[in-house]
Amino acid sequence: MELHVKGKNLEVSDAIRSYAERKLSKLDKQVSKLARIEVELAVEKNPSISENQVAEATVWLKGHTLRAREATRDMKASIDELTEKLLRQIKDERDRKATKRKIDKHALDAADAAALDS
Numbered sequence: 001m002e003l004h005v006k007g008k009n010l011e012v013s014d015a016i017r018s019y020a021e022r023k024l025s026k027l028d029k030q031v032s033k034l035a036r037i038e039v040e041l042a043v044e045k046n047p048s049i050s051e052n053q054v055a056e057a058t059v060w061l062k063g064h065t066l067r068a069r070e071a072t073r074d075m076k077a078s079i080d081e082l083t084e085k086l087l088r089q090i091k092d093e094r095d096r097k098a099t100k101r102k103i104d105k106h107a108l109d110a111a112d113a114a115a116l117d118s
Helices: 015-027 075-117
Strands: 001-010 036-042 053-060 066-070
Touching: 001 015, 015 036, 015 053, 015 075, 036 075, 053 075, 066 075
Parallel strands: 001 036
Antiparallel strands: 036 053, 053 066
């Protein structure tokens, strides 16, 4: 898994970078080694927005691209919620693929049975 952490309107400190890498390493078990993850940390400049610490991520998988965005008052909380959202998206994607494989297998078995009956 290739992970990039970058900042927008923000200098990413080593502490925040290592925190994001540690939290997002949870995804390593769920995705292939070829997956690429790009995390962008930002601070909204608008004073009327109270939840101005934003974490956005893009995950490039083999056939799909997943995106997530979280905004809270604390950057670490944003990263935590972003990680949970990405884990849920990856799990849903994996379940969709497994369901498709089951359906294809059943269709294949039905076609084989029909061919044997003929």
